Every structure is written in C-alpha cells, then in structure tokens.
Amino acid sequence: MALTLAQLAAELGAELRGDGEAEISGLGTLRSATPAQLAFLANPRYRPYLEQTRAGAVLCTAEQAEACPVATLVVADPYLAFAKVSRHFDTTPEAPREIHPRAVIAPDAVIEDNVSIGPNAVIGAGARLRAGVVVMANAVVGEGVELGEQVRLYPNVTIYHGVVIGPRTIIHAGSVIGADGFGYAFSSGRWSKVAQVGAVKIGADVEIGANVTIDRGAIEDTVIGNGVILDDQVHLGHNVVVGDHTAMAGKVGVSGSSRIGSYCMIGGAVGIAGHLDICDKVVVLGMTLVSKSITEPGTYGSALPADRHDRWRRNTARFRHLDELYRRVRKLEQDARRD
Known part of the structure; x- marks a missing residue:
C-alpha cells in the first residue's frame, strides 16, 4: 500500500x-x-x-x-x-477463517465465530476458543484450555491442559506453555516427581517468541501479566509471576517461584535464581546473574564486558589474588589506626 x-x-x-x-x-x-x-x-x-x-x-x-x-x-x-x-x-499473511478438514477437534470443544484452525491442529476436550482465534498447523490446544478473543498460535505451539490465555495474545512457533515444572524430591538415591497441579494464566496483549517454555505451577498457577513481551527461548519455571508490561530478551531463565514486577526490562541470557522478588521498574543488563531479591527500582548488572584476550587473561589472574589483596590492605589500615 x-x-x-x-x-x-x-x-x-x-x-x-x-x-x-x-x-x-x-x-x-x-x-x-x-x-x-x-x-x-x-x-x-x-x-x-x-x-x-x-x-x-x-x-x-x-x-x-x-x-x-x-x-x-x-x-x-x-x-x-x-x-x-x-x-x-505488515506482511503477515491473513489466516483463512475456516477449520481445516484435517484438524482434530474434540466433540465438546467450544469454537466461537470467525476462528481459524489449520491442518493437523488438535483441539482437546472442553477447550474453548473465543471469536477470532487463529490456531495454525500442528498446534496442540490441550484439554480445558481457554483462548481469549483473537489469540494467535503459530505452527507447532503446544498448550497443555488447563492453561488460560487472554485476548490478543500471540505465541510464536515451537513454544510450549504449561509443561510440568522442575519439581522433584530426592531420597534413597533416587528422584521422586512432585505432581504439578497448578496451571498457567497469561494476560491480554502478551507476545511470546519462538521456542519459549513456560512451566505450569506446582501448586498455584504460573502467572504472566498483561502486555508482557518475551523474546525467543525464554524459560519461566513453575510458579513464576511476571508483572504487567515487563519485557525479557532472548534466553532469559527464571527459576521457580520468583516474582518479577511490572515495567521491568530483563536483558538477554540473564539468569534469575528461584524464590526471589524483583520490584517494579527494574532493568537487568544482559548476562547478569540475579541471586538475591531486588527491592529498589534501577539498573543492575554483573556480567564482564568483552575485552582484548591478553588484557582479560591478566585481569583474571589478578582477580585470583583479590582476597589476598583485601586482607593485606585491611591489615595495613588496622596497623595505621593503632599507630
């Protein structure tokens, strides 16, 4: 045009x-x-x-x-x-507003008006697809899933049972929503699986990139707020909560039960340990490891930037003597105070 x-x-x-x-x-x-x-x-x-x-x-x-x-x-x-x-x-092709004859749809699934379902897509028992939903080829919508108006699932997306997705949310190819969280108890030399009985609830106007995994909650739900954007290959563990309009770049990993506030920006390949709280309006720079809660808005980072190899090797060697240097300086300060 x-x-x-x-x-x-x-x-x-x-x-x-x-x-x-x-x-x-x-x-x-x-x-x-x-x-x-x-x-x-x-x-x-x-x-x-x-x-x-x-x-x-x-x-x-x-x-x-x-x-x-x-x-x-x-x-x-x-x-x-x-x-x-x-x-x-925008060059995104318009989805045909029809149900492909090779789609597999449970008899009790509820399909509202103007829905598009592609070839080999599977719609499970008790699922509900609101008006304008698009489910592309080979996508799987599990039992009891609810897709809000105009949700778009790209090819090969898998939505496990009981997941609820708000209106106008977009999920790109290969993403898996609602797989079991990483919950196991170790005893007598073996791991015992903890049943993951929660679900995943995703708000409105969310965009989820390709090959993202969002695990279902162990007891309570994993919750993604309104307007959240997740880049490719992000992984959110069980019971994670992400506040409204937070953005995460590629390969971010958030361990179970951490809570991230609203309007946060999390850079690429950031790792966030489990059971932490990150307040609203926090920026975390790429490659940072977050190992404790963040309670004040601001910018945080811990990754070392790239440097010339020879200088990086020298600095790495010096870093190994940091504790020794600290103790020497500390002793000199104590000696100076005594004098």
Whole structure:
C-alpha cells in the first residue's frame, strides 16, 4: 500500500517538513531506504547516516530534522512513531477463517465465530476458543484450555491442559506453555516427581517468541501479566509471576517461584535464581546473574564486558589474588589506626 506524507503526519500528529503529496510504500533504514520508503532516527549511533540518506522521508526529532536532506516527520519519539507506521506495511499473511478438514477437534470443544484452525491442529476436550482465534498447523490446544478473543498460535505451539490465555495474545512457533515444572524430591538415591497441579494464566496483549517454555505451577498457577513481551527461548519455571508490561530478551531463565514486577526490562541470557522478588521498574543488563531479591527500582548488572584476550587473561589472574589483596590492605589500615 502507499500512504502520502500528509496522511502519515495526520495519523502521528507529526509536523511535516516537505511535500505532503509524496507517497511512501515501504520501510527502510537510513542507509538502505529508497525514495519510496520511510526511515527513522532514534539511536544516536546512526546520526552520521542521516545526511546521506536517500529515504523518501525520515521520522526524527526537531533537532535532527535540521540536518536531514529529505522530507521529515517531526515527532517526540521517532521509534514509537515508526512502530505505529509499521503496521500499515505488515506482511503477515491473513489466516483463512475456516477449520481445516484435517484438524482434530474434540466433540465438546467450544469454537466461537470467525476462528481459524489449520491442518493437523488438535483441539482437546472442553477447550474453548473465543471469536477470532487463529490456531495454525500442528498446534496442540490441550484439554480445558481457554483462548481469549483473537489469540494467535503459530505452527507447532503446544498448550497443555488447563492453561488460560487472554485476548490478543500471540505465541510464536515451537513454544510450549504449561509443561510440568522442575519439581522433584530426592531420597534413597533416587528422584521422586512432585505432581504439578497448578496451571498457567497469561494476560491480554502478551507476545511470546519462538521456542519459549513456560512451566505450569506446582501448586498455584504460573502467572504472566498483561502486555508482557518475551523474546525467543525464554524459560519461566513453575510458579513464576511476571508483572504487567515487563519485557525479557532472548534466553532469559527464571527459576521457580520468583516474582518479577511490572515495567521491568530483563536483558538477554540473564539468569534469575528461584524464590526471589524483583520490584517494579527494574532493568537487568544482559548476562547478569540475579541471586538475591531486588527491592529498589534501577539498573543492575554483573556480567564482564568483552575485552582484548591478553588484557582479560591478566585481569583474571589478578582477580585470583583479590582476597589476598583485601586482607593485606585491611591489615595495613588496622596497623595505621593503632599507630
């Protein structure tokens, strides 16, 4: 589709600097965009590319617009504006609003209007699919599952029994929701499995990436709040609670019974130990190990950044003497006080 700059400015409430009749038919970066595409500048690292861009127009702030050689849509938050515009150019295919003849549906499952169910999908006994739900090929919806309006399950998603998913939630391919939590008791040289009798409850407008695993609760439910976004390969253990609008990047692992507040941002490959509490509005930097509760909002991190190999080896060798150095300094301080 094509939109004029005047139309985009009106939709975004942006100040247009340029020809309002010029049309945009796609999206691009500052470096690659053609005159028919819209680009944006949000990260200061890309500021050097602004003056050479060939884009049809650029979303940017008023200060940045002064140096832009093409038309601009001036907004306070260019990335947010870009997110809104991107929906016009979404290439996701429309799911056919039909039930494929090779789908397997339990006789007592409730299927509301305008639902799409793909080939080889399985809908278990007592499941309820609200209006507008999309279940793609090979997805499995277990017994007693409830899918809210316009939930979308991509191929090969597996939803175990008793899971409840709120409206407009999206779950990408290969994710497993409601598998047994990692609960075992050890005695007499062997492990005894603890039955996981809770479920998983997911709120509205959640987006879950590919190959995510969310375990069911051991006793109470695992709970994911409204507006949460989970990147690929995130793992949430049993009885984890995630507050509204929290975001987790790829490969985050959260151990059982930890509670994460609302509006948190958890970086890639962060590990969070079990039975911890993380308050609202916490940012955890990538590769950090969280081993105790966080009670104050702010930014936390513990991972060592990459360094030249020779310097990293020297610093690692010195780190081994840290305790010895501490004791020597401590003794010198004590001796100085006695003197």
